[in-house]
Amino acid sequence: MQGMILDRVRALMSEGVATRVLGWETGEFPYDRTPKFFNESNLENLKYDSFCGCNLSKYLVNESEKVIALVKPCDSYSLTQLCTEHRVKRENVYALGVACRGKIDVNKIAALGIKGITDVEEDGDTLTVHTLYGDKQVARKDVLLNKCMSCKGKEHKNVDEVIGESEDTSSVERFDMVAELEAMTPDQRFAFWRNELSKCIRCNACRNVCPACTCVKCVFDNPNTGVQNKAAADDFEENMFHIIRAFHVAGRCTDCGECSRVCPQGIPLHLLNRKFIKDIDELYGDYVAGDEADQRHPLINFTKTDCEPSIVHQRGGDKG
Amino acid sequence: MKKLPISELNAFFARVAADQKLYLPVEQAGQVDFGCWTEDATVRLDALKTVKSAKGAFFPQVEDMLRFHTQGKNIDIQPTELMNEKFVIFGVRACDARAFELLDRVFMSEPQDPFYAARREHGTVVTLACGEPEASCFCTNFDIDPADPAGDVTAWLVGENYVLRANTEKGEALIADLADSDDDVSAKQAEIRAIAEKLPFANLNLNGFDGEHLMERFSDPKWAELSRACLGCGTCTFVCPTCQCYDIRDYDTGHGVQRYRCWDSCMYSDFTLMAHGTNRPTQVERFRQRFMHKLVYFPSNNEGIYGCVGCGRCVDKCPQSLNIVKVIKALGVKADD
Amino acid sequence: MSMNQNPDWKPTIVAFCCNWCSYAGADLAGSGRMSYPANVKIIRIPCSCRLNPLFVLRAFQRGADGVILCGCHPGDCHYSTGNYYARRRMTLLFSMLDYLGIERGRTRVEWVSAAEGAKFSATMNDFAKTIYELGENKKLGDLRCKE
Numbered sequence: 075m076q077g078m079i080l081d082r083v084r085a086l087m088s089e090g091v092a093t094r095v096l097g098w099e100t101g102e103f104p105y106d107r108t109p110k111f112f113n114e115s116n117l118e119n120l121k122y123d124s125f126c127g128c129n130l131s132k133y134l135v136n137e138s139e140k141v142i143a144l145v146k147p148c149d150s151y152s153l154t155q156l157c158t159e160h161r162v163k164r165e166n167v168y169a170l171g172v173a174c175r176g177k178i179d180v181n182k183i184a185a186l187g188i189k190g191i192t193d194v195e196e197d198g199d200t201l202t203v204h205t206l207y208g209d210k211q212v213a214r215k216d217v218l219l220n221k222c223m224s225c226k227g228k229e230h231k232n233v234d235e236v237i238g239e240s241e242d243t244s245s246v247e248r249f250d251m252v253a254e255l256e257a258m259t260p261d262q263r264f265a266f267w268r269n270e271l272s273k274c275i276r277c278n279a280c281r282n283v284c285p286a287c288t289c290v291k292c293v294f295d296n297p298n299t300g301v302q303n304k305a306a307a308d309d310f311e312e313n314m315f316h317i318i319r320a321f322h323v324a325g326r327c328t329d330c331g332e333c334s335r336v337c338p339q340g341i342p343l344h345l346l347n348r349k350f351i352k353d354i355d356e357l358y359g360d361y362v363a364g365d366e367a368d369q370r371h372p373l374i375n376f377t378k379t380d381c382e383p384s385i386v387h388q389r390g391g392d393k394g
Numbered sequence: 395m396k397k398l399p400i401s402e403l404n405a406f407f408a409r410v411a412a413d414q415k416l417y418l419p420v421e422q423a424g425q426v427d428f429g430c431w432t433e434d435a436t437v438r439l440d441a442l443k444t445v446k447s448a449k450g451a452f453f454p455q456v457e458d459m460l461r462f463h464t465q466g467k468n469i470d471i472q473p474t475e476l477m478n479e480k481f482v483i484f485g486v487r488a489c490d491a492r493a494f495e496l497l498d499r500v501f502m503s504e505p506q507d508p509f510y511a512a513r514r515e516h517g518t519v520v521t522l523a524c525g526e527p528e529a530s531c532f533c534t535n536f537d538i539d540p541a542d543p544a545g546d547v548t549a550w551l552v553g554e555n556y557v558l559r560a561n562t563e564k565g566e567a568l569i570a571d572l573a574d575s576d577d578d579v580s581a582k583q584a585e586i587r588a589i590a591e592k593l594p595f596a597n598l599n600l601n602g603f604d605g606e607h608l609m610e611r612f613s614d615p616k617w618a619e620l621s622r623a624c625l626g627c628g629t630c631t632f633v634c635p636t637c638q639c640y641d642i643r644d645y646d647t648g649h650g651v652q653r654y655r656c657w658d659s660c661m662y663s664d665f666t667l668m669a670h671g672t673n674r675p676t677q678v679e680r681f682r683q684r685f686m687h688k689l690v691y692f693p694s695n696n697e698g699i700y701g702c703v704g705c706g707r708c709v710d711k712c713p714q715s716l717n718i719v720k721v722i723k724a725l726g727v728k729a730d731d
Numbered sequence: 732m733s734m735n736q737n738p739d740w741k742p743t744i745v746a747f748c749c750n751w752c753s754y755a756g757a758d759l760a761g762s763g764r765m766s767y768p769a770n771v772k773i774i775r776i777p778c779s780c781r782l783n784p785l786f787v788l789r790a791f792q793r794g795a796d797g798v799i800l801c802g803c804h805p806g807d808c809h810y811s812t813g814n815y816y817a818r819r820r821m822t823l824l825f826s827m828l829d830y831l832g833i834e835r836g837r838t839r840v841e842w843v844s845a846a847e848g849a850k851f852s853a854t855m856n857d858f859a860k861t862i863y864e865l866g867e868n869k870k871l872g873d874l875r876c877k878e
Contacts, residue, residue: 101715102723103529103594108715109623128714133623185424189442190529192594206529206589255830264832264870269423275446275455277659279627279713293785295664301785304641305456305656310873314788317827321784324823336713338629339425339445349830353823373823376815378805383822383840386829647876648793 076122078237079144079172086142087114091168095142096133098126104193105180109133111141124196127177127219129330132285134162143167146174147230147240148221151328151364152285154232158368159326161288164232171230173238176214176222179335183217215245220344221331224248232367248329249352251345271312273339276305280333280343286323293318320346325354325371328364357381397575398549398556403439407431407484410568415481417451419444428483439485439551442528443707447635448490449497451483452513455632456656459509459642463650476512482568484520488543489533489705491521493635495544496703499696500638518564521545523579523586530706532595532719538703540590541583550579595704595719602727605694612686616724621681623714628659630708630717636688636701639665660684685721742796742862744771746855747786749779751809752844753801759848767855778802779840780813784824787838792873797837797862801851804842814842833871836861 083095097120098107105125111133112120122144131152134143145153153169156162183191183203190206201217203210224247228240255263281287281294293299294315306312320327320343329351333343354361358372358380398406410416411431419438420429426441428448446455463470494514501510521543524531533540542548546565549558557577560566590596603611631637641658644651658665660683663672674680692701702718709717748754754775760767776782779802790798800821802814818840825838839861841854 102709102717102719106715111622189526192529206592207526260829260832260834262832263830267831273423273425273427273445275628275632277627277629277632278662279625279629282625282627283713295662297664299785300646301789303643303656304658304662307456307645307652307654307656308874310792310871313831313871314785314792317788317824317831318785321824321827336625336627336629338633338711340423346827346830349827350823353826357822358819373819374816376812376819378815380815380818381822383818383825383838385822386825387835389826645875647873649876652875 075173075238076120079122079170080117080120082170082235082237083117083120083142086168086170087117092140092142094139095120095144095170096130097144098122098128098130103191105178105191122172124176124178124214125180125194127179127221127335129283129285129332131156131162132283132288134167135288137162137166140166140168142170144172145169145230145233146172146177147228148174148226148328148330150231150233151226151362152330153364154367155326155328155364156285156288157232158364159288164367169230169233171233171236173236173240174228175241176218176225176243178214178217179219180217181340182219183212186212186217188212215243218243219331220334220342221329226329231365249348251342252348252352255345255349267313268309270341271316272309273341274306274312274316275339276303276312276315277338279336279338281319283332283336284319284323284327285330285332286326286328287319289322293322316343316346320350323347324350325361325373326363327351328362357385395575395577395579396558396560396569396572397577398558398569398572400551400554400556403556404437406572407437408433409571410482410484414479416484417481418484428485431484439522442487442524442526442531443705443710445707445711446633447493447705447707448483448486449493449635449638451481451517452494452510453497453501453638453640456654457509459653459655461650461652474509476508477516478512480516480518482518482520484522486519486521486543486545487524487705488521488538488540489531489703490635491519491544492533492536492538492703493705494519496636496692496696496699496701497638499699518547518568519545520547520549520558520565520568523548523550523582524590525551525582525586527586527589527593528706528710529594530709531590531593531704532598532706533704534590534593534596535598535600536700536702536704539587541586550582552577552579552582595706598719598722599726599728600689600700600722602725603689603693603700603722604698605690607727608686608690608694611690611725612682614725617682618678620716620721620724621678624661624677624681624716625713626661626663626677626680627713628657628661629711629713631659631661631684632657633707633711635703635705635707660687681716685718688718689722737867740867741770742859742867743794744768744797744799744855744859744862745790745795746771746773747776747779747782747798747800748773748843749781749802749809749814750775750777752803752807752842753779753851755845756801756843756847756851759845760852761848763848765848765852767852768859771855771859778808778810778813779817780810780820782817782821784820787824788871791837791868791871793876794868794872796865796868797839797858799839799841799854799858801841801843801854804844807844828871834865836865837868837871 099110157164193204195202225244416431421436458474501507524540688701
């Protein structure tokens with residue numbers, strides 16, 4: 075796969091399509107990946123494999139020169155959405171779709187109790203994990219990123235070409251956990267979210283990595299809003315940050331799962347976004363952000379017969 | 395030396411917690427952080443690295459400083475009471491324990507920080523030797539011994555027992571009622587040191603990171619490339635045991651003002667923002683600041699002691715796998731250069 | 732009202748009213764001497780769609796026990812379509828608050844025209860009653876603002 079990509083990128087470069095390519099490079103450990111803009115001189119460091127989980131599309135914001143961008147099927151939704159919002163100029167990007175069969179989450183390997191991971195080798199559906207304390211084997215499907223467990227499908231959207239054949243890796247219904255929460259009593263839900271959100275350290279990683287969060291000045295960084303803060307001083311501020319952040323990307327969130335991937339505290343932030351997606355689908359009809367270019371998303375749209383907000387009283391576990 | 399069998403650990407915690415607060419690694423929603431001991435807490439002494447470091451025990455993320463209360467034309471000022479109760483923090487690792495010494499250099503030098511000083515005075519630190527160092531650990535580069543951490547009490551897990559050694563009077567008092575032990579921890583120490591030697595980052599080259607080479611490091615063209623993928627989030631800063639920058643903010647409560655301080659991050663665009671704007675306009679300068687501070691500015695002001703303790707949290711937690719190890723490797727100077 | 736409630740407690744209610752219909756409706760309620768609870772604080776906004784979800788949260792932060800949005804009836808918006816957008820936004824916001832375990836009754840949207848003084852008064856009385864029964868807002872308040 076990597077060889078095919080490198081060959082194609084070299085060919086595109088020699089055709090004069092662009093002089094740079096946005097891809098991934100290996101970090102300090104063989105399984106670490108860092109986004110990087112490559113040019114001809116360092117192209118050999120470009121790496122594409124099962125550890126390239128991170129979504130690169132946000133790095134295209136503010137790029138004024140043409141660049142070849144490697145996009146996985148799920149990343150292509152983010153890129154399309156960014157183009158729709160005029161945050162990325164489509165003509166400045168040569169979107170090179172790369173095949174994906176699900177990406178591996180090293181944190182999940184660690185969560186299995188495996189310590190001192192120095193390398194992970196992939197052989198079909200089995201991973202050999204090399205550690206300071208000996209080798210271990212794990213099944214690939216058990217350590218996929220959460221976003222891959224409910225894969226958006228193997229099709230690339232709105233790309234210039236696709237290399238290789240992707241696989242749909244979904245094994246979990248996307249809205250299962252949201253529905254489970256909805257079925258709880260309000261007090262149980264409150265306890266669930268307090269337990270999760272009180273871990274938040276307000277590092278802003280979820281916001282800064284999010285391809286839908288591209289405000290030049292975030293409301294929480296703006297001293298004129300009255301809500302600027304650098305740390306949540308109490309429960310309220312923890313709730314407020316996450317409600318507003320999720321709301322601001324509602325209708326535009328492509329469910330790329332980056333927020334949950336980067337959270338140092340493992341907060342399942344995608345469950346907030348997915349709640350909005352589920353509500354939108356149920357109340358206003360199915361909608362997939364980034365599915366097509368130039369869509370009008372549900373929060374900048376309406377019908378005269380939309381439901382009233384009081385519908386919230388009739389839906390879900392009726393224990394409120 | 396004292397001895398505490400694992401089976402009696404909880405009873406010991408209950409005794410300690412009877413007359414003072416006890417903080418130790420507890421699990422909450424799948425993550426381990428220092429938290430208050432209660433009977434139902436899931437204590438995780440086996441977890442090597444808490445997500446946040448132990449520094450919060452002395453320098454909390456958010457701390458009230460004073461409160462202004464307005465009534466008509468009068469402003470009533472109520473200072474926040476300083477910590478006046480004893481507490482114990484149990485299960486601190488060698489890297490975090492060294493970090494306290496670095497924080498002391500910042501907060502305990504004149505003018506002393508009263509909030510920090512009060513907490514330091516009332517806190518007793520029990521450290522735990524690292525039985526199973528992680529791949530991202532690199533404390534030995536900074537002359538930290540994971541087999542013999544500092545603190546008021548040092549503990550080792552040997553077989554089914556914790557073996558504890560008091561290093562200070564405070565520590566002595568804490569473990570006075572435990573059974574004496576003639577256990578030898580040197581075998582355990584040798585075992586830990588043997589692992590530490592083989593860690594992937596055990597031998598980083600820190601040549602050229604000092605005050606003498608400040609301008610060379612500062613003007614290295616590699617900073618732009620190194621920082622390119624940086625998201626400008628505060629993850630590295632907030633999980634770091636030695637980052638000590640804070641912001642002081644006023645919160646308008648509607649009937650007064652709550653003044654508090656909270657951790658700040660030099661990775662943020664509004665860090666030390668002044669009326670004229672900012673002197674670090676892009677992420678390149680912000681990124682450089684964080685690592686220059688730890689590897690060059692801090693040692694040149696503190697007898698060569700680095701501002702990093704090699705805990706490796708930033709290595710584990712950076713969303714895009716940027717970290718201080720990468721910086722050291724990229725900018726380090728070979729010994730013969 | 733629950734048993735462990737502070738007997739001196741009176742709910743604080745924030746009513747965001749659009750300038751063109753509901754604010755005028757409140758005026759009409761006043762000039763028609765129709766009563767509504769004194770603890771309803773009205774904040775005038777140019778259109779119901781001006782209501783940033785952050786305003787709702789900020790009201791709770793500063794001690795509101797209930798927040799209600801009033802605007803022109805759908806189809807009658809002074810700006811043609813503002814309230815249609817507001818309707819979607821508030822539906823999703825209220826649903827999210829419910830998802831976080833906040834009591835559903837603390838938020839409401841009601842359409843009140845400039846001619847409906849009586850409806851305004853009845854709405855506020857009813858909402859105040861609901862909030863009184865729900866009791867103090869303990870899940871979504873900021874302790875620093877209490878005193």
